[in-house]
Amino acid sequence: MTFATPFHTRLRSTRHSIPVDPRRAATAAAITACVVVFAAEVYARRWISDDGLIAVRQVRQVLAGHRPTYSTAERDEVNTSVLWTWLLVAVSAVCGGEPALQAVWAGGILSVGALAVALDASRRFQRSRGADGMLLPAGVLVVLGVIPFWDYGTSGLETGLCFFWLSGSWALLAAVKPDSTPRRRHGTAFALGLGPLVRPEFAIASAAFLVALTLLAGARARKILSIIAVAGVLPVAYEIFRAGYYGILIPMPGLAKEASNTHWGRGFGYFDDFLTTYKLWIPLALLCVLITHLYGRARPSNREVVLVATPVLAASLMCVYVLRVGGDYMHARMWLPLVLLMLLPLFLVPFSRTTGVVVALTAVWATAVGVNGRTSYHNLDAGPQLITNEREFEAAFFGHKHPARAADHLGGDWGAYLEQAVDTARGSAIPVLLYMAHDNATDKDYLTTVPLAPGRTESFAFFWDNMGMTSVLTSLDQLVIDRNGLATPISGHLRLDHPGRAGHEKSLSLVWVLAKYADPVAVTRV
Structure with missing residues (x-):
């Protein structure tokens, strides 16, 4: 035969006195x-x-x-x-x-x-x-x-x-x-x-x-x-x-x-x-x-x-x-x-x-x-006003289902091309500016370099328009020049004359970039 102490009696009564409200x-x-x-x-x-x-x-x-x-x-x-x-x-x-x-x-x-x-x-x-x-x-x-x-x-x-x-x-x-x-x-x-x-x-x-x-x-x-x-x-x-x-x-x-x-x-x-x-x-x-x-x-x-x-x-x-x-x-x-x-x-x-x-x-x-519920435009396609389903777009562009790390943004054809071009330019014997030029004969764009201006302290500069991807390609002490104005004050202060795609309406001309950052002796034509 067992006997409950007063403490156990109070404990049991306390448990049973607090009913759970199902609602x-x-x-x-x-x-x-x-x-x-x-x-x-x-x-x-x-x-x-x-x-x-x-x-x-x-x-x-x-x-x-x-x-x-x-x-x-x-x-x-x-x-x-x-x-x-x-x-x-x-x-x-x-x-x-x-x-x-x-x-x-x-x-x-x-x-x-x-x-x-x-x-x-x-x-x-x-x-x-x-x-x-x-x-x-x-x-x-x-x-x-x-x-x-x-x-x-x-x-x-x-x-x-x-x-x-x-x-x-x-x-x-x-x-x-x-x-x-x-x-x-x-x-x-x-x-x-x-x-x-x-x-x-x-x-x-x-x-x-x-x-x-x-x-x-x-x-x-x-x-x-x-x-x-x-x-x-x-x-x-x-x-x-x-x-x-x-x-x-x-x-x-x-x-x-x-x-x-x-x-x-x-x-x-x-x-x-x-x-x-x-x-x-x-x-x-x-x-x-x-x-x-x-x-x-x-x-x-x-x-x-x-x-x-x-x-x-x-x-x-x-x-x-x-x-x-x-x-x-x-x-x-x-x-x-x-x-x-x-x-x-x-x-x-x-x-x-x-x-x-x-x-x-x-x-x-x-x-x-x-x-x-999905947008009518998918992957690399754009919708009205050039709106994109950005997560789908970037997952397709970088070829990664979950691009959650910085390195995931170097996937795809563009990532490999840019990474190779940046590595080559950074290995130059002299500091250079890497930028996109246009070949009128073939009507194609290509990446090329020009020496940086004397007095520039950077070992490398890159003129581009995807600042996230570019931040992965370049080190913190290297100069990045943003075409669209987010990461470069001179382009951000441009006057907006022609409204276009939201957030991408300003475009810094290559002429400005070469004049400010490139060696004037090496710049013969744009």
Whole structure:
């Protein structure tokens, strides 16, 4: 015969006194499933883009003790995202290894983390509204179904950071209350103010978030001033550094792409390419039904109005910006953060008969798009306005299913040809400039060299237009001259006379290059 001690008796009674709520358990399972599925999708499409390698070269320069630039001979801020650059510097310094691969992993972790943060914030928001039952995945199904979300979960670009900052900002807002402590209020303000350092146009989202913060915190004049001061301290400090060090007020990609210009027609073409490829009007219409059902019957509280309206308003304003500047040449990339932002309040919705039907229809659409949703142009083909499905394009161009390492970008016929030409030119007895010339007799282009100008300290210079691939071919102390303006200040400052493919409209003439970098004695004709 055995006897239970009082401690064991209390332990058994405690275990049996906490029943598991099956509805909350189902919600937790649904959240977990969404995160796991998205992580699997991102991993299956892992890669680093040519533009991602441009940012990685700047990181490598910093790690080598050089300037934060592309070529040591120039001062040029080649990466649009300040935070992404310095985050990669920190990750690479701590973890070691190849910075390109660190960029892939960091982007993937941030993207998956963003989804987890957004789902948890949506759960807390719905619970604060009194929804104590099961919550269904709704808006998150758009992220799970649209393939570009998988592609740009990595890519070496700042998109994963964009996802994480937007999700994290909304999560911080959802935790703010009128009685929040000054530490929480100022900590939230500091995080919300980082938008311009994530991407310059994210200043729009920062402004919207900060207005929401003042409303949610019930801030008066003095508190509002302190919020603005804390939010602006780092962006303003960096802008002073940028103006003094680089001599410009925006990153070079913004100057090279003339981000202040207006191209409404091209912008709407870019929007149509995204909208029609995935038939996005279907989930948008279904989610409008959800908004009406959730908030149309009873008057929501002021807090609910702010938390729902802020991401929708911020995303709408940023959509106008993308339309005005003409979009991008990478299919869907500029739209992804905005779609995620707009859907944040509807990532999870309370279960009811109506929401169940709407979510089921959205799930059918997401499954169909995930299986069959593809651009009409594939591999090396370009679509309208010379838009490309960049991941497919580069995988085909470099002949690698997952071009996630720097060396993977030297595959294919072009990679082998360029690598051989660069090796030959670097082995020259004198410093030379390698560039593409044209043979009028055969009407073909070919790579050739000319001696560098006396006084140039570089052992080799290369005039080309794929700065990511070129960053792999050349060492950090060798000069690279960018035809399109991202990595060379002189080409970035050219006047844009003839609009063309987004991001590739400026072209530095060989005449300028030879005049600035080549030995004038050796240059007899162009």
